[in-house]
Amino acid sequence: MPRKPLTALILLTLVAGLGACSENKRTDDDAKTENRQATGSIATDPKDSKGPAAEVPGAAKGGTVTVLRQSKISHLDPQRVYSFVGLTASQLYARRLTTYKDDGKGKVVLVGDLAETPGTDVNKDCKTWEFKIKDGVKFEDGSAITSAEIAYGIARSFDLALTGGPTYIQEWLADSPQFDTKFNFAANKTSLPPGLSTPDPKTLKFVFNKPHCDLPFAASLPATAPLPPAKDTGTDYDKQPLSSGPYKLTKNEAGTRLTFERNTFWDPATDAMRHQYPDAYVYEFGANPVTQTNRIIADSGADASAVSFNGVDSSLVSKVVNDPALKARTLQEPTPSEYTLTINNNKVTDLKIRQALNYAIDRDGVVKTLGGDTVARAVTTLMPPATIGWKDYEAYPAGKSGNPDKAKELLGGKTPELVLGFQDDSTYQELSTHLKGNLEKAGFKITLKPIAADTFLDETKKKDNPWDLYIGSWGADWPSGASILPVLYDGRAIKDGGSNNGASYLNASALNAEFDRVLALPVGEQGPEWGKLDEKIMKEYAPVVPLYVDVMFTIHGSKVGGIFIDSIWGSVAVTNAYVKQ
Known part of the structure; x- marks a missing residue:
């Protein structure tokens, strides 16, 4: 049957029917946030994918935002990230080909992240796609990000030693669920998988045997994050990934704490969705949901600018819901x-x-x-x-x-x-x-x-x-x-x-x-x-x-602002977070 060109996707309702991100608007009689019907589109106009991101009203620079979670993040290596906490945390340090602008009120737009747009369906058949890479995108060491580093990141996702991540793009390129039989990364580290090429430093090209109209969405997963081959440490890359985002990992304390600080080579003019308000983000692991909830209820010291990733423990829901002061510091969304x-x-x-x-x-x-x-x-x-x-x-x-x-x-x-x-x-x-x-x-x-x-x-x-x-x-x-x-x-x-x-x-x-x-x-x-x-x-x-x-029903400290429930993954999003001064 005839196929519509990609421009037809501009009117695509991206998250139809979703009671999306919280506006944090409540009354004393209702602990639930206002459900909104999310609307969205794919931004084919390059202007929508340019930075800087719109300022968050009331946001200030400085301070540290702490994210409390019971279990550590299983993977930091972008090609292996596939948990909700990993997906949201990786937005701090791993840019992808595409990403979502999410205003926290229900409006979601798929934009180019490292790419100028969410891709071009070259022949209008969803089999050949091209992405043009933005000027001015850099790694934390100041080196430029080109199509070559993005292609290498995708190629290494074929390595079965690097388990855990999504496999959409690998299977689509290989035209087989057994993608490793079509491309052996360990034996071909200087080559690219079939169908993936870099015609020039600014262009990344995908050619599929079958139509894959969802590629712009799949490209928003961190498996498309870039990596220079010389910086690839294999399975050890989980410990210290190279940043392409506004923050870089400066301290990794063996499953108990991660510290991210500002990446000075991140250029906000290239980024349509991220900010760099806090001086640092700390992910602290070990506290169970009861402890997390009680610490944030107490609202003391660093916990005043903290958020619980696991959410309010069921044993404390009634206490939180029935206290107007606490209820004002909660987020709740399906x-x-x-x-x-x-x-x-x-x-x-x-x-x-x-x-x-x-x-x-x-x-x-x-x-x-x-x-x-x-x-x-x-x-x-x-x-x-x-x-x-x-x-x-x-x-x-x-x-x-x-x-x-x-x-x-x-x-x-x-x-x-x-x-x-x-x-x-x-x-x-x-x-x-x-x-x-x-x-x-x-x-x-x-x-x-x-x-x-x-x-x-x-x-x-x-x-x-x-x-x-x-x-x-x-x-x-x-x-x-x-x-x-x-x-x-x-x-x-x-x-x-x-x-x-x-x-x-x-x-x-x-x-x-x-x-x-x-x-x-x-x-x-x-x-x-x-x-x-x-x-x-x-x-x-x-x-x-x-x-x-x-x-998701979670609580945050009185000094943290700008957080919301992510429309795509339904977990705590921190890209707009700031510490109230």
């Missing part, structure tokens, strides 16, 4: 992170059993177990409501509390014995116990098996794992079904270990063909198709039980 009771389709092969699992779950009880709608919202769809083209439906109408009788009817007198694996922390223990009660009330026999939290993802992504069920989660890399449905449910991407479809292990050839069909459409036409496909997957395959989306 996030794009969705949790499911994931069914291992390799082991649970009977569709009726998977459908019965869907009828059995008491979602209202799930939300209450987690702490109420301050921290979670029930869902019945595979895509969260923040997604372009989201369709509101319920494939297995069970009401808020589940329908165990309908589940028993589908089971037909059978009592399936299933093993539910869960991460071994208190939250997942409580949630798993609740789910076990739901399922046994509906006729199942459930055995709970704890899995070490730090190995949970690796273990459940092994194709021969021993569990029938597990609590899984996924946060889209951009608000499109393209970064949710094919990533999680295209069976061709299943590997022995480490694949994203290493949860449900659904593999249906008819469904895989549907993914190809929708991905070949212009981005502006994909949204409704993803919504239809979401419903089709649930009705015809029931590979998981959708449970809830996270609600």
Whole structure:
């Protein structure tokens, strides 16, 4: 069918239906921030991608912003960054080809970051893309950033020793989920992957065998961050990444603290979204959510300019919500992170059993177990409501509390014995116990098996794992079904270990063909198709039980300003942060 040119994307609603970033507007009767419908576009006019970023009203220079988090950031190497905290923190030091301007009030625009624009679809078929690199972009040592350093960064993401990061661009260039078989980085460090070239120092070119209309979005992930080959220290690069952003890592204290200070070679005239207000950012690890919340409530010393990344602990939600002074220092928004009771389709092969699992779950009880709608919202769809083209439906109408009788009817007198694996922390223990009660009330026999939290993802992504069920989660890399449905449910991407479809292990050839069909459409036409496909997957395959989306509810000190909940990743954004003087 005819394809629309990239300019048609100017009118693309980027985050349709998202209750986006907080305006921090509250009344004494309502602890929740005002939900806004986010709007956005792809900025094809180079003026929109130029700096400096608009000043934040009331912002001042100086001071230190502290981010408190229980666990350390797993990776600092931009090609390996793939956690929400890593994605937001990396904005301080790792510029990419594209990025999002997010005003904190719901308006989101995809702009060029290192590139002058979010890319040019050369032949209007989404197969050949060019990015022109901005003048004046530099590393922390003052050396210029060119297309060569960006291309090298992308090339090193093919190295299987550098695990953890996204694999969209690698798979698209290789035209295969097994991208390492098409380009061996370890043996070809002076070469580039097939389809990637640098015609000149200002131009980066991608040539794909198939259309990939989502490339401007995928290019916003830090895997496109630049790196000079001489500065590549392999797996040790995690310890000291080279900055291309407004801050550079000056101290890395072995999993307990990271200190970022100003990068004097960052030029605000080249940057449409970042600021350099604080003298420093400190990421401090170790304190649990209870301790984080209590420290920020106390509002003393450095904690007066701190923010909790983990959010208000459920045991303290009532205290915070019912104190107007504390409530004024909170942020609350639904996030794009969705949790499911994931069914291992390799082991649970009977569709009726998977459908019965869907009828059995008491979602209202799930939300209450987690702490109420301050921290979670029930869902019945595979895509969260923040997604372009989201369709509101319920494939297995069970009401808020589940329908165990309908589940028993589908089971037909059978009592399936299933093993539910869960991460071994208190939250997942409580949630798993609740789910076990739901399922046994509906006729199942459930055995709970704890899995070490730090190995949970690796273990459940092994194709021969021993569990029938597990609590899984996924946060889209951009608000499109393209970064949710094919990533999680295209069976061709299943590997022995480490694949994203290493949860449900659904593999249906008819469904895989549907993914190809929708991905070949212009981005502006994909949204409704993803919504239809979401419903089709649930009705015809029931590979998981959708449970809830996270609600970010966090608290900050009285002296920190400019923070908001990121519209794309639903976590604390710090690029506009400042310390009140």
